[in-house]
Structures are given as C-alpha cells and as structure tokens.
Amino acid sequence: MRDLLTALSKSRAQQGFAPTETALFVFSLKQPMFEHLSGSGEAGNDVLDRVWRLNRLLDDLGLYTTEMYQRGRESIIQKQQQELLDLSTPVVKLYEQILALPLIGTLDSERTQVVMENLLDGIIAHEARIAIIDITGVPAVDTLVAQHLMKTIAAARLMGAECILSGIRPQIAQTIVHLGVDLGDIMTKATLADALVMALQRTGHVVVRKQG
Amino acid sequence: MRAEQLPIRSPDDVARVRQAVRSRAQAMGYSVVEQTKLVTAASELARNTLVYGLGGSVEMQELEDGFTQGLQLVFEDQGPGIDDLDQALTDGFTTGGGMGLGLSGSRRLMSEFDIQSTPGAGTRVAVVLWKRAGARR
Amino acid sequence: MSERIPILKMGPFLLVTIQVELHDQLVLTLQDDLTEQVARHRAQGVMIDISALDIVDSFIGRTLAHIASLTRLLGASTVLVGMRPAVAITLVELGLTLPGIRTALNVERGMELLQRLVETDPAAGSPSDAC
Numbered sequence: 001m002r003d004l005l006t007a008l009s010k011s012r013a014q015q016g017f018a019p020t021e022t023a024l025f026v027f028s029l030k031q032p033m034f035e036h037l038s039g040s041g042e043a044g045n046d047v048l049d050r051v052w053r054l055n056r057l058l059d060d061l062g063l064y065t066t067e068m069y070q071r072g073r074e075s076i077i078q079k080q081q082q083e084l085l086d087l088s089t090p091v092v093k094l095y096e097q098i099l100a101l102p103l104i105g106t107l108d109s110e111r112t113q114v115v116m117e118n119l120l121d122g123i124i125a126h127e128a129r130i131a132i133i134d135i136t137g138v139p140a141v142d143t144l145v146a147q148h149l150m151k152t153i154a155a156a157r158l159m160g161a162e163c164i165l166s167g168i169r170p171q172i173a174q175t176i177v178h179l180g181v182d183l184g185d186i187m188t189k190a191t192l193a194d195a196l197v198m199a200l201q202r203t204g205h206v207v208v209r210k211q212g
Numbered sequence: 213m214r215a216e217q218l219p220i221r222s223p224d225d226v227a228r229v230r231q232a233v234r235s236r237a238q239a240m241g242y243s244v245v246e247q248t249k250l251v252t253a254a255s256e257l258a259r260n261t262l263v264y265g266l267g268g269s270v271e272m273q274e275l276e277d278g279f280t281q282g283l284q285l286v287f288e289d290q291g292p293g294i295d296d297l298d299q300a301l302t303d304g305f306t307t308g309g310g311m312g313l314g315l316s317g318s319r320r321l322m323s324e325f326d327i328q329s330t331p332g333a334g335t336r337v338a339v340v341l342w343k344r345a346g347a348r349r
Numbered sequence: 350m351s352e353r354i355p356i357l358k359m360g361p362f363l364l365v366t367i368q369v370e371l372h373d374q375l376v377l378t379l380q381d382d383l384t385e386q387v388a389r390h391r392a393q394g395v396m397i398d399i400s401a402l403d404i405v406d407s408f409i410g411r412t413l414a415h416i417a418s419l420t421r422l423l424g425a426s427t428v429l430v431g432m433r434p435a436v437a438i439t440l441v442e443l444g445l446t447l448p449g450i451r452t453a454l455n456v457e458r459g460m461e462l463l464q465r466l467v468e469t470d471p472a473a474g475s476p477s478d479a480c
Contacts, residue, residue: 120434248435317443
C-alpha cells in the first residue's frame, strides 16, 4: 500500500501536481465509504453527516499546512539555487575599466541569463570599457551556448562596452567552426593573459617589462 | 486571480497598456529584466493590434502553476487577420513598414506564445511570462 | 502644441536627452528634427542619451538606427549612450543588435568618443571601426 502511494506521489510530483491535489486524490476515497456506512445504518445518519463535515474541515486544515510547508521549502531551495548561480558567475575587476568573467562549468540557458545580467550590471558598477569572457573552464560549447555568448556580447556592446572572448580550447574552436557558428567580428584570444594585454592596449595602456 | 481588460484603439492606449503591464509586473515581484521583457512584448503586440488589427483589446491575468507565478496577456482584434502565420512569425517579415520583429521577437521574449488568426475575422495572441525559478517544469 | 524632444547644440555636436516615455509619433518627430538640425548646423556628431528609457521596442530601436544612418549621410556620427542592462538584454532577445550605431556607457564617454571620431576622421567615418 505504501509503495503504491509512494509511486503515485512521485509521478504526480513530476507532473507538477501540488501535494494537496495528490492527497485529495487519496482522501476522495472517504466519501464513498461514508456513503456506504450511511446507507447501511438507519439510525445516526445525522451524526454521520456531522462527522463527515468535521472530517472534511480537518482534512482541509491539515492539507493547508502541508501546502504551506512545501511552499516554504520551495522558496528556500529557489533562494539557494539563486545564490549558487551567483556564486558560480563572479564578475572580477582586473584593472581600471577592465572586467573579467571567468566561466567555469556547464552553461545552460538559465545560468547564461544570470551570467549576462551579472556582467551587464558589473559594466555599469565599474564603468567598464572592456569585459573579458574567459571560457577556459567551460567543458563544451554547443550552438545554444555559443548563441548565448553572442547575445551577451551584443548586449554589452549596446551599453558601450567591448567584449573579448578568451580561453577557447582547440576542441571548442573546432566545435564552433563545425557548428557553423559565426562569431563575426568578436575579438578572441587564446588565453586570459593575452586578452588582458589586449584590453590594456585598447584602454590606452602600454605594457613594458622593467629593465634589469 | 484578477483579470483586467484594456482597450487598444489609439497610440495613447498603447502607452497605457505599457504602463498597466509595468505596474502589474512590478506588483507581482518580477525582476527588472523580466519587467522590461513583458513591457516590450506588450508594446510590440499592442502596436500590432492597433496597426494591423485596426484596434482591439488586451486582457491581463495572473496565473499560478503550483511552482511559480506568471502574467498572461491576451491581445484580440477583429481585424483582417493573418493569411500565413508561419510567414508572419519569420524574422524580418512585415506588411506594415515595421522591422518584422514584433511577433517573432515577442515570442523570444516570452515563455509561452500562442497565436490564432482567421483571415477576415481577427487575430488572438496569448503570451505568458513565467517568473524565472529553478523549479520550472 | 505637439510634443517634442529638445535638441541641444554643443559646439559641433547635437545632444538629445530623452526623458519622457517615447510614443511612436514622438520618436518620428525626433528623427525629422535631428536630420533637419544636423543639416542646418552642419553638426559633426549627435549624441542620444537614453539612460532614462526603461524600454526600447523594435519601433524605437529601428528609428534610432534610421537616425544613425541619416545623420551619417549628412556627415555626422551618432553615438547612443546610457542604455540600461535590462533594455540591452531585451533588445538583443528581440533580435535588434543595432550594428550600425556606436555606443558609449554614459554622456561623458559618449562625448570622448565623438571627439575622437571627429579628430581621427573629420568626415565622420563608417561604423566599421567601432568593433
């Protein structure tokens, strides 16, 4: 019986039913039983009726607390997910007017949206001219991820900042070419260090090694 | 879930639709980016209703799906309708001197997009933006 | 009687700060006024500050692109400054990346950019060097 209920709850949760709806499904078995009882006993129908109504009320109250409990947990989980996302996409100021966004791990569309927003907010906060997006730590780039990167770069440009894409490993370069993704006139560099040098040059700096 | 209906008969109505969508989205706690997407899509679709549909209305309704909240906007007109929906949803297609991003662009901005059109009878576009949440199904 | 967005003249440049919600007609009027004034003053650059705008839809975006092309034909570069992050994200999702328009973070940077453009190319160059 428990196994059956567990399986039922799981499949219902996957289909997106609220816990209340699932519990109600089980509780709905009560009514025919009560009807059966009231049909068999001639006396006490009045009592049964009152018991039934009381029963319904208590069920509703219990279900309500379950629902609220679940919502509370869901909002905590959501908040933690958000915090995790923010943590995994830091925007770092490398130098005056130069930001870096070192991306690590898989980029899905949810995360890319957070990345995009963090970067654009960072551009405002640091008055950045150049943002380096480093994808050394990104294991794979598919068409969708490439498109997300292009969108981020396009949005930064609309705000008046240039982006340099760095850390494109050979396999990823191959994938990008293979997918036929047009990176257009986006500035790319092999490493974050190369990108930093480029960014410094573009913001009017000269990098020289001190003699001796 | 209150529904609110607004007429779209003039350019001023389009501006009013934008304001109404903005304040509803704010009240529902959408992020600034989500608010901007909603208002922009509303602006595109309201303009379509006015320019191509020769006027109509929009109905705003809050939705809830157990995991998150959404705002639904349904634009309706009794205009000439659209002959070829696929073509109308293609980037760059336009009959009204626009850039042809109104429909296709709004579809990209929203979580859900549904369009029904009967030539000679009118067009109905329904869009929903669900609040961004990790637990979307 | 009809609403207009004021255009300020600063030396060889024209400055527009949009501080009201843009109706379609208003932005079309701005396009006409700007082209007329660029021609009249032989302006070398135009800066449009949209930091107060909370949305730019395809109509406004398209008209801004038109303004940039028109002023370029008349010998002036247009720089768009102050676009908010949410507006930029939405425009890109909408499918408008405005490739022909130069951009800057704020008015100060926009002015720097205009000055540089005028110095390096007195004829106010093409957008291809914007990167």
